[in-house]
Every structure is written in C-alpha cells, then in structure tokens.
Amino acid sequence: MHLVAFGLNHHTAPLAIREKLAFPAELLPEALSSLTAGVANEAAIVSTCNRTEVYCASADPQAALSWLAHYHRVPMAELAPYLYQLDARDAARHAFRVASGLDSMVLGETQILGQIKDAVRVAERQGTMGTLLNALFQKTFAVAKEVRSKTAVGSASVSMAAAAVRLAEQIFPSVSELKVLFIGAGEMIELVATHFAARKPRRITVANRTLERGQRLAERFGGDAILLAELHDALPAYDVVVTSTASQLPIVGKGMVERAVRQRRHKPIFMLDLAVPRDVEAEVAELSDVFLYTVDDIAGIVEVGREARQEAAREAETIIEGRVAEFLDWLRRRDAVPMIRALRDEAERTRRHALEAAMRQLARGDDAGKVLETLSQQLTNKLMHPPTQALARAAGPEHDALVAAIARLYRLHPDA
Incomplete structure (x- = not known):
C-alpha cells in the first residue's frame, strides 16, 4: 500500500482550472466513498479556494489520480499540466508545509490548518481514515503547532479578509460611507465581514440561501439579512459586494450587474469573489464602473510583510525536514511489521515442534537430561539452518551483504 498525495493549487493552476476540481462540502462524503x-x-x-488535494493509501496511485479527473468529468490531458503527484516522503513534507502556512497565498496564514482539520473530520466520519492517514495527519498537526510556537512565520501576515478591506479603500475614500453586501454565510464571509465591520460601514447586509443563517451572521455586525432570491433587486443599493458560497454555478451574472450599474447611475461597485468555483461571471469584469477581483487577483496585496517572514519560514523548513525524517522512520518500521510477524511465527513453529518431540520422549521415560540436551541441539540446528544455508549458497556481492547483515543481527565480530 502506497501513501500518496496529488492535486493542484494556486502555484500550479489558474482559478479557471482549480474551480473545475473543487469539492463542495456537501459532496465530500460521497466523493470519499x-x-x-x-x-x-x-x-x-x-x-479550498486555493487548492484541491487528495491524500490516500492506495495499491495503485495512478488509478487514484485518474479517479480525480473521472469524478469531475475533466479530461486528464487538460489537467495533467497542473497536477502534482507526491510519494510518501514528499506527501508528508507537503502536508507539513501546507498546515504550517508555508504553501499558502498568505505566507504563514492560519486558516488552512483549520481547513485541513475539517477535511480530516469529514474523512473520519465517513470511515475513510486508517492507520497511514491517521499517523500522517496527527504528525501534520503536531508539526504545525511546533512551527507556530518556535518561529515567527505567521507574524505581520495580511489575511485575505484584511486584503479585501484594503482593496475597497483603494477605490473608495472611506469604508464608513459604504453599504456592504455579503453573499453567503460561511467561514470566509464571516472573516471578511469582521474586518469590514471594524471600519463601521454605513450598512451591512448578508444574502444567503437560508434566511435564518444569514440573520445569525448579520446580527453579529448590526446588519440585516436577505434571501439570495432577493439579490437581483437588492444589488443596486450596495457599493461593495463580497461573495463566497459553495454554489457550482455563478450567482451573480453580467446582466444583473449591468442593471445595477445603470440604476446606480454608474457609481462604482467593488466586487470581491472569493468562491471556487466562482460566484460572479467572469464577464462582469468587462463592465465599466465595476471593479471585480478574485482570490488570485489579491495575491499582490497579501504579499505585504512577506519578506519579514521569509527568515522565519527558513527556520520552519528546518523543523519540517526533521519531522519528515521521523515520519519516514515510522513508515519503515511499520513496513517491517509483517516480516517481523512472519519471523516470529516461524520461530514459534520450530519451538513447538521441538517441544512436542521432547514431551513424547519424556512420556516414554527417557532420561530428562538427555531429552533437554537433544531439545537444545534441535532448536539450535533449526534456527541456525536458514542463515548458514544462505551464506553457503551466496557468492560475490550477495555473500558480502549477507555476511554484513548477519554480523549486525547477531552482533558478531568474525575478524576478531
């Protein structure tokens, strides 16, 4: 069984490709099954918005990789230039780096660790976690904690949520004069809403598929809530629109935004689409007076402070390399378990047969001392037969390797 990881991320694939392989939360259990x-x-x-990665234990890693393309109905030839496939060593290193924030768009960000923990919880509930992945992710969480506690890799980082506010401030004089609409009520929207609310905008509204959940989030920030079905009529009233839902199809179309711009008499609209797949049709970016940004567009803003964290990142890499070696050592010891079990089983059969023969001799009334002597000789001969026979038959480099192995196993020093 091989431990592998494969997928793509914001380093290897553009948003247009990443959104084709995204797994909505509600589909994850079925996909794992x-x-x-x-x-x-x-x-x-x-x-996540920046990556789709599969960690698995499989006898046929290539078939597992093909499953990803087949599941999303995307030709492998279209995906191949953007995919990476990692063996056990690289999969462990990658998981440790991702959880520590070293592979994120925002160097040192912490949100990805929570997202990995969520993914593991889903797999646990679905019963698809086993010995290998449990060990990998428990080690991953421990490494991320160590990196956070021993380095400053997360210091001075600018989150995507904070970057959203900075973008808006580049377009409008003051956030306090703006009306802000959030589409969706998930974790990302909650983070962005927290940053906008700190600037005290004129109005905050949450549009969600279910009104109750939208109201719960809106009330935290002194806002109101509407249903997605009301979006068409409500959109013209807002200066800032931030969206992040799990919809597989765009929620905001070009026609809807064109109408909103006309009703606003071409007053600018700032739109930030943090969803993967995208919530806003890409053609909206062509409209005048609309400033549309995606998760990839804000990469430059979140680079602020990156240089200051690079030295800490190098320290983190050193920690990670040491923990990768520990994990691989565990894998090697685990791989040796079947051989150890087989060796012990063979020794137990030899012991049992010799003991049965000795018990029969004692039952016949044979001298106990002679029986014990015979028993010890039989055990010695049977246990020594395989290595001595292998040595006698081996030649050349194989013989030298066997001599070295046996000397190490039995702590022998034949030259002495």
Missing part, C-alpha cells in the same frame, strides 16, 4: 470503494483503502480530501 467513491474513491475508497474503487482505488484507495484510505482517503482524505482537502478542498
């Missing part, structure tokens, strides 16, 4: 029913014994899927 599909993967483990066919080509993997264990599986966990991490799907």
Whole structure:
C-alpha cells in the first residue's frame, strides 16, 4: 500500500482550472466513498479556494489520480499540466508545509490548518481514515503547532479578509460611507465581514440561501439579512459586494450587474469573489464602473510583510525536514511489521515442534537430561539452518551483504 498525495493549487493552476476540481462540502462524503470503494483503502480530501488535494493509501496511485479527473468529468490531458503527484516522503513534507502556512497565498496564514482539520473530520466520519492517514495527519498537526510556537512565520501576515478591506479603500475614500453586501454565510464571509465591520460601514447586509443563517451572521455586525432570491433587486443599493458560497454555478451574472450599474447611475461597485468555483461571471469584469477581483487577483496585496517572514519560514523548513525524517522512520518500521510477524511465527513453529518431540520422549521415560540436551541441539540446528544455508549458497556481492547483515543481527565480530 502506497501513501500518496496529488492535486493542484494556486502555484500550479489558474482559478479557471482549480474551480473545475473543487469539492463542495456537501459532496465530500460521497466523493470519499467513491474513491475508497474503487482505488484507495484510505482517503482524505482537502478542498479550498486555493487548492484541491487528495491524500490516500492506495495499491495503485495512478488509478487514484485518474479517479480525480473521472469524478469531475475533466479530461486528464487538460489537467495533467497542473497536477502534482507526491510519494510518501514528499506527501508528508507537503502536508507539513501546507498546515504550517508555508504553501499558502498568505505566507504563514492560519486558516488552512483549520481547513485541513475539517477535511480530516469529514474523512473520519465517513470511515475513510486508517492507520497511514491517521499517523500522517496527527504528525501534520503536531508539526504545525511546533512551527507556530518556535518561529515567527505567521507574524505581520495580511489575511485575505484584511486584503479585501484594503482593496475597497483603494477605490473608495472611506469604508464608513459604504453599504456592504455579503453573499453567503460561511467561514470566509464571516472573516471578511469582521474586518469590514471594524471600519463601521454605513450598512451591512448578508444574502444567503437560508434566511435564518444569514440573520445569525448579520446580527453579529448590526446588519440585516436577505434571501439570495432577493439579490437581483437588492444589488443596486450596495457599493461593495463580497461573495463566497459553495454554489457550482455563478450567482451573480453580467446582466444583473449591468442593471445595477445603470440604476446606480454608474457609481462604482467593488466586487470581491472569493468562491471556487466562482460566484460572479467572469464577464462582469468587462463592465465599466465595476471593479471585480478574485482570490488570485489579491495575491499582490497579501504579499505585504512577506519578506519579514521569509527568515522565519527558513527556520520552519528546518523543523519540517526533521519531522519528515521521523515520519519516514515510522513508515519503515511499520513496513517491517509483517516480516517481523512472519519471523516470529516461524520461530514459534520450530519451538513447538521441538517441544512436542521432547514431551513424547519424556512420556516414554527417557532420561530428562538427555531429552533437554537433544531439545537444545534441535532448536539450535533449526534456527541456525536458514542463515548458514544462505551464506553457503551466496557468492560475490550477495555473500558480502549477507555476511554484513548477519554480523549486525547477531552482533558478531568474525575478524576478531
């Protein structure tokens, strides 16, 4: 069984490709069941706006990789230039780096660790976690904690949520004069809303598929809530629109925004689409008086403070390399377990047969001392037969390797 990781992220693939492989939260259980029913014994899927990654234990890693393309109905030839596939060593290193914030758009950000923990919880509930992935992710969480506590990799980082406010401030004189609309009520919207609310905008509204959840979030910031069905009529009233839902199709179309711009008499609208797949049709960016940004567009803003964190990142990499070595050592010891079990089983059979023969001799009334002598000789001969026979038959480099191995195993010094 091979431990592998494969997928794509914001380093390897543009948003247009990433959104094709995104897994909505409600589909993750079914996807995990599909993967483990066919080509993997264990599986966990991490799907965020910046990455889709599959961690699995599989006898056929290539088949697991093909499953990803097949599940999303995207030709492998279209995906191949953007995908990476990692063996056990690189999969462990990658997981440790991702959880520590070293592979994020925002160097040192902490949100990804929570997202990985969520992915593991889903896999645990679905029953697709096993010995390998449990060990990998427990080590991953421990490494992330160590990196956070021993380095300053997360200091002075600018989150995507904070970057949203900075973008708005580049377009409008003051956030306090703005009306802000949030589409969705998930974790990302909550983070962005927190940053906007700190600037005390004139109005905050949450549009959500279910009104009750939208109201719960809106009330935290002194705002109101509407249903997504009301979006068409409500949109013209807002200067800032931030959206992040799990919809597989765009929620805000070009026609809807064109109408809103006309009703606003071409007063600018700032739109930030943090969803993957995107909530806002890409064509909206072509409209005058509309400033549309996606998760990839704000990369430059979140680079603020990156240089100051690079030295801490190098320290973190050193920690990670040491922990990768520990994890690989655990894997090697785990791989040796079947051989150890087989060796012990063979020794137990030899012991049992010799003991049975000795018991029969004692039952016949044979001298106990002679029986014990015979027993010890039989055990010695049977246990020594395999290594001595292998040495006698081996030649050349194989013989030298066997001599070295046996000397190490039995702590022998034949030259002495």
